[in-house]
Amino acid sequence: MRILAIETSCDETAAAIVEATDDGRLNVLTNIVASQLKTHAKTGGVIPDIAARMHAEALTHVLNQATENKKLDFDAVAVTSGPGLIGCLLIGQSAAKTIAQVTGKPFYPINHLEGHLYSAWLPPSEFSIINSQLRSLSEERALATFSMPELPALVVIVSGGHTELVLMEKHLRYKLLGATRDDAAGEAFDKVARLLGLPYPGGPAISHLAEKGNADAYRLPISLPEKDSLEFSFSGLKAAVSHLVGRLPQPLTRQIKTDIAASFQKTVTDTIVRKALSAIDQYPEIKSVCLVGGVAANEYLRVHLELAINMKHPETKFFVPELKYCTDNAAMIGAAAVFHALYGKSTPWQELVADPNLSL
Ligand code: KG4
């Protein structure tokens, strides 16, 4: 089964074709993302009307590329239902509804967070091969060694809008263990980047700067540090960085900014590691931990969460998607749709109502 998936919830116009193979794996045939980041970097953030207009301008081209000029066929259509910016969601949804109506193919509205969650099921791209006859023996072997997360899984969703710990006991069944009370992790990166005079989006800018910094230069607070707490709060950390910046001589030197970036990144990572380990302690049935969402692209976080899990819970497997599947993309929407096709059902396209505040 092949799914054509569309994602336009924020600032990436994306379309992909994802295939479920007969042996139960996913295969990403195409994965096209037209990023608006350069435009939004000029204004320091996403302006919803501009984002929606850019989706409308880019989507036809992106769809053409994803279907290789309509040469690649598909059996069903999937689209992000929410959460996201309403004008942006509507562009992708009206295209997807039109395709479903005209072709009569099954339709799968997918929660954006569910898409991030299923990004952990996407194989690394070198394992995605369009024509199985072209697979060499070594590629066959590599594909055979890629395993999908085993359930129950703990999914750590860290994106620009969300920070959530989700327990997934079965496919399509989610139990929210904890979420942020205020800012999301990605939002904290973006806000702290602005305090340091770094460009939008803040995550990549901070992690790049932090590479040369001393992560122990400044002591920053971990919010809600109680052992059993699975909730997050990042607004206090942002305020602490703001006070620190205010106390230091201006303008900040490059070295000071570098050390603040490294200390901040370490504090966010320590927070996420602490909560994830606590969740595994509280739910010993967890077999896999999946780190997903835009902030999962952060190398320091990827490495340190994996190290901590290997050390404290060596029997628990760690999964993190390839970088291009961490930030917004449509392959993850297609992946979630495959599991809806397998374990759930399609939805008549007429029933989809865009929901900017949809929860998992
Ligand atoms: O998942 P995503 O692409 O969009 C949402 O659904 O929100 O996440 C975007 C967020 C932004 O806040 C961005 O700063 C952050 O992910 N991000 C990173 C990195 N790359 C993107 N944060 C930390 N380190 C990175 N390397």
Ligand code: ZN
């Ligand atoms: Zn996202």
